[in-house]
Amino acid sequence: MKPINLIVLFVFVVACTKELDYDFNHDSKLVINCLFTPGQPFEFRISRTAAMENKIDGSDFEYILKLYKNDELIVDTISDLTNLVLNVYPSINAVYQVECSSKNYLTVTATDSLPEYVKLQKIESIYPIGVDAYGDEYGKLQATFKDAIGVNNYYELLVADYSTFDYKQKDKVLINEGDLDYEPDFVFFSDELIDGEQYTLDVIGVGYLYDESTDRGCLTLKSISEAYYNYQKYYTRHVFNQQVQIVDFYDFVYRGEPIDMYTNVVNGYGIFAGYQSSEKYAE
């Protein structure tokens, strides 16, 4: 065989990005944001959706807002405030419905009520329990509570400045949620596996229990409505799969199809949901 003479000339110009013109003809709708809890007045944030090419319109506009308690109209107001605070406090065992209308928009409605209060019985912080792959120490928080039997309950655990990112959770309730791979900002769960039980939840992460206002360690367990739970669950998936610029190529490889955000607002978007909180300070 004759020796091979090889000349290779190969020019590879780096792949590039290009801005596209787009006009999606988006049909704008009203958005309601209101998470209500006992002891705090109803606070609404009323806004509108905007086409992607337009900046989200946060400016004030006029709308009519009606609030019903057990089908009885208790508030009927016209406002142009984006953030509207009513002098009405939610009460337990009441069903609230909000209705909002504005010129050129479909009237939107949403309904929810406060879930049962669940007391946070005990908290504990164990720190550190190990060192991660980057040499950083991490610890574990434990929260004990008693779930009410026979009803579907939903919870959110609030710890300020506590990151669960990148730590493999081992708690069966958190694993059962199927959300950990989305790297959620929140710890939320249902009582599917612990109905009626007294349960101690383990949350592994980096951070510490601390409440600036009291200068004490603090943990908050929220008992949340089903709408609130869905809102958190879908939010986690929605944000993870948004069509934003991809920095890590592996994110792109495994990113799923876009997923719509949950809403319980009929004809519009947003969330109208109740919750109750139980705080516990470290001993």
Add this chain to the structure above:
Amino acid sequence: MRYTLSIIALIASTLIMAQTPITISGYLSDSLTGERLIGANVFNAITYKGVSTNNFGYYVFQLHENEIVTVQFSYVGYNTESCVFKLNTDTIVNMQLTSDNSIEQVVVKGEKAREQLAEMSKMSLNADQISRMPNITGEPNLLKVYQLMPGIAQADEGNSGLYVRGGSPDQNLFLLDDVPLYNVMHLGGIYSVFDPAVIKNVTLYKGGFPARYGGRISSIIDVRNKDGNLHKFGGEVGISLLLSKVFLEGPIKKDKASFVLSVRRSNIDLFTTLYNKVLTKSPENTGYYFYDINAKVNLIANQNNRVFISFYKGLDNFYRREKDQDVGSGYDYEGESELKWGNVSASLRWQHVFKNNSINNFTVAYSNYTYANENHYSANNTEGNQNSSTSYSLKSDIKDIIVKSDLQIPIANSDLKAGIELTSHRFNPSAIQYSDKQNDSVNTGGNPNNIMPAFSGAIYLERVFNLLPKLSANLGLRLASFFVSDTSFFNLEPRVIVNYHFAKAWALKASYCHMTQNIHLLSNSNTGLPSDLWVPSTGIISPEQSKQVSLGITHTSANNYLFTAEAYYKTMNNLIEYKAGTLIYSSNQDWTEKIETEGKGYSAGIELMLEKKIGKVTGWISYTLSKSERQFSNIQNGDYFPFKYDQTHNFSFVFNYAISKKLSASLTWQYHTGNAITIAEGSYEQMVPNYYDEGKLEPVAIHVYSAKNGYRMPAYHKLDVGLNYTKPKPNGTAVWHLGIFNVYNRQNAHYLYFKDEEGETKLYQQSLFPIMFNFGYLFQF
């Protein structure tokens, strides 16, 4: 059921009526290499009626006793041979044809016209035709060539799947020497696993499926590798920036046994390693490589017995490795991520000719497809006596052991084909493993053992009938079965292909095919990188089924322009896909929880193709008008939505020009409608607690999406050109190649994304392949 019974009765009756005329039989082969020729023609020179060689180059041609007949033997790219026979006993005639070295593609006189054959929606290429195909990488990519034909689409740049008549990539059955392969494209789709130097023949069916094929619902791609030169050693060696390759073939024992060996490896990682390690001295090295190994041994025991042993192994590996040290903390860090996928197949085939000229091919084969994503990171502090590591892996594989037997019984110049196929499957659809290790403490988890055994079987019967002088039909029936856990599925698949040769060079064709598929692919097709989990039909996932009706017309003009028009309508049932937002690597869910099931779909289209196969200028123009939609009860309220790769218009232009005996040029231009995607049309602010700021509510942008796949990406189009210069050398032939890919630097979108800039949300597209040049050298000896 009534029609099914009719088909059985008709096929069975032919056995009863079978007579024993005088036959000539034997093999057609290449005179230089001894390579057996698939689909070559043996026919009466006066009536032009005859037969074709089968996949092993074997033919049986029946004559009347003492009839004087001039029989011609012909094949595309070879000189035709003639013999006069007057026989009163069965005779063996092994014919060797010499390759035609003219620069033009010439008319194969007496080649059985498409208008005479009871087949449709079929596209065959042999080694000679493949070698003349346009290419920009120095060697033609077989599957890219098919993507330039009507009804077969590519998704976008970098996405390697083949989308046949609105079907998904997993609905294509790729057979390499009778063994199924599960992923046949290398990264980005520039190369396929099929090495053109080794291929002898390939046939693609997109409809009109003969009963001998089954197991997928959209297409069958049957690839046959060369058997090896029985007369002398030869081969080729080539190298370019993209690829290095060696191909060798030759006799083990002259005229009795031969071998083929080819090895290809991509070179891209050599350059990325050079850049990362030497030029930038980066602690991180990202690279990619693939390789293919093909080997085959061909043993001729005697005229009636032949054995083939084939082997293929291929691997793609996309990896990232890093090694670093933090002097301040005293930690050494090491990390490695690999995304690997590849096929291994091996087969032993025994071809036996019985005394009545029936031929049987008995195959025992093994096939294994593996996909693995492995990640490992560690941190060690020797002084502080601290060490920790994490590892995570997702593996998926499917192993098949296949036993099959295919029998051909010659009856009046039309074979009756019957066969049985038994396959033992071993699925491991999603084996996830992770471990955290801190000093002496180790935590592990996942579901590493997810194995699901399954078993499939099929029997078939098929024959071409001449119903009327101008009307013929290929009637067939296939019974497919599948057993998994305590669930079993049985499907009867009738196949009917009718040909009406209504004028000299015109034919009307029609077909009805029922296909079943028991193996499904869960794929996240965002990128060209596969994330393929092959899963079996189970109690909750029924076998995918398609029913396809095709109607077509073919015409061959006097000056040998070939025109084909086909219309089709295909329905699909029991489709699956990932649930919206699902992460395939989630270890918290079983794969069955991640999918939508019982999907439906349909596709309909009109395909036109005008082809010139003869002369200095050859090529084709193809156009497809099509629509493909899907429906799942849990997606978009159960409404139909466009299939992601639904392409309303798909146009290709392929042009080859043999400028001289040494110089040839090629050009391809393709256009198709942009893919259908779901995109954010609007947005709003949602108040979300910020737990890093005492849980204060802050506005976060939430996207409002279009209807499912309701937005079209920009149209795809590009132009490629190639130039080949061939120069004979004393010891072989040198081939110089120049290719320009994407000549006018069209930025075709691979994916779209939004980016906030100065208070505005802008939409961007990411492209992968700009204009590229390739200049390479190949030496054939």
